[in-house]
Amino acid sequence: MGYCLIFDSLSLTLLVIVAILFACYVYNLRKNNLFRRLGIPGPSPIPLLGNLLNIIRKGLYLNDIEMVQKYGNIFGTFEGTIPVIILSDPELLRKVLIKDFHVFTNRRILKGLTGPLEHGLTMLRDDAWKNARTIVSPTFSSAKLKAMHSLIDQIGDGYSKRLLEYADKQEMFDVKLINSQYTLDNIASSLIYLISPRLTSYLGSKGYTLLPTDSMNYLTLLVNEVLDRRRHRIERRNDFVQNMIDHEEEIHNEEIKEQSNENIQQWSSLKKTLSDREILGQALIFLMAGYETTSTLLSFFFYVMAIYPDIQEKIYAEIQQQLGSDEITYDKIHQLVYLDMVINETLRMYPPVLRLERIASTSYDLGEYHIPKGSIIGVPIYAIHHDPAFWSDPEEFIPERFSSTDGGKRYSMIYLPFGDGPR
Structure with a gap:
């Protein structure tokens, strides 16, 4: 029994x-047949793994290039069990990123993310993102960036001295490490007016893309301490946190005036300031988003200077002609046209972000395909930047391709190192 x-x-x-x-x-x-039902071409997925094996074997950027060549400017792929529509058609990208942005406002975010980072601009969705962006954007105006220039210039002097020391020694060194430390110094000073080697030695030498818990706690304490001192007017600086606090006070004064007007109900329905926790979230995202991308750009710029000495000489000649021994100011930097072209071409060939994403908030007609609500649109930036259909000799480093005054129009939706549209 x-x-x-x-x-x-x-x-x-x-x-x-x-x-x-x-x-x-x-x-x-059934899920793997999604793109077949929609009529969207793409590679056949393996159950549970999807098309991840190809990405693991080849790398994301090479896989994107091969898939675009094989399936065209729109195709479907699976990241495990998650379907993603890869889109590189310029006209459809204009609709997704700009014209119909209200449908594609949100990005895919990390699930289970908690703490101050969840309040960061890149993590927010829908109205929460719109409110935060409205508040944060004015802190990056030309006038406020110009006010920070002297501090950034000071950090740059230290950076130049370090490079000259290595040049005098004529020995090999890790340029990515030095660029990471310089980037961190710049961001920390712009963020909370912190000029201290302790932050660089504590964080910069690690070279993390994502900061570990102890580093995050350290940064949280620093930013909170600065916020408290600024709130109590113990100190005042030209930096990101101060700009946020100043903007909050401007809004408060404006609100008092608006309360006497007829649109008081509309005014009071909008959130126009951020809490200290939300400011902390913006500050940490500002650091994390700028740290790896900027240091990577600088490192590739050094690589370009090393393999194209003729380009290096042209940049040097332009600096001598435009600036000479004069002090470098915010306005004078804009006179370095050829340097700007080289930076643009570096960003084209070596974009710091390989893909960007948007999520459809409703069902949507994407060209000839009707995609369901929740569809993830992946934009393969690297593949677009290296597509011969958009660029002549895409594997050649040609700064002059950005020399035209209407370059912005010619390269709209095919030059996306920072994405495009409101977000």
């Missing part, structure tokens, strides 16, 4: 397991 009960129990357990596996298989099979 006991053996029968055990046998029946095992049989039932196995039956349940088989039923669950079969249900998962059927669900996965």
Whole structure:
């Protein structure tokens, strides 16, 4: 009797397991057929793994290039069980990123993310993002960036001295590490007016793309301490946090005036300031988003200077002609036209972000395809920047391709180192 009960129990357990596996298989099979039902071309996925093996073997950027060449400017792929529509058609990109931005406002975000980072601009969605962007954007006006220039210039002097020391020694050094430390110094000074080697030695030498818990806690304490001192007017600086606080006070004064007008109800329905926790979130995102991308750009710029000495000489000649021994100011930097062209071409060939994403908030007609609500649109920036359909000799480093005064129009939607549109 006991053996029968055990046998029946095992049989039932196995039956349940088989039923669950079969249900998962059927669900996965149906999901894998999503793009086939929509009529969107793309590689056949492996159950549960999707097309991840190709990305692992080749790397994301090479895989994107091969897939665009094989399937065209719109195709479907699976990141595990997650379907992603890869889009590189310029006209459709204009609709997704600009014209119909209200449909594609949100990005895919990390699930389970908690703490101050969840309040950062890149993590917010819908109205929360719109409110935060409205508040944060004025802090990056030309006037406020110009006010920070002397501090950035001071950091640059230290950076130049370090490079000259290595040049005098004529020995190999890790340029990515030095650029990472310089970038961190710049961001920390612009963020909370912190000029201290302790931050560089504590964080910069690690070279993390994503900061570990101890570093995040350290930064949180620093920013909170600065916020408290600024709130109590113990100190005042030209930096990001101060700009946020000043903007909040400007809004408060404006609100008092608006309360006497007829649109008081509309005014009071909008959130126009950020809490200290939200300011902290913006500050940390500002640091994380700028740290790796900027240091990577600088490192590739050094690489370009090393392999194209003729370009290096042209940049040097332009600096001598336009600036000479004069002090470098915010306005004079804009006179370095050829340097700007070289930076643009560096960003084209070596974009710091390989893809950007948007999520459809409703069902949408994407060209000839009707995609469902929740569809993820992936924009393969690297593949677009290296597509011969858009660029002549895309694997050649040609700064002059950015020399035309109407370059912005010619390269709209095919030059996307920082994305495009409101977000």
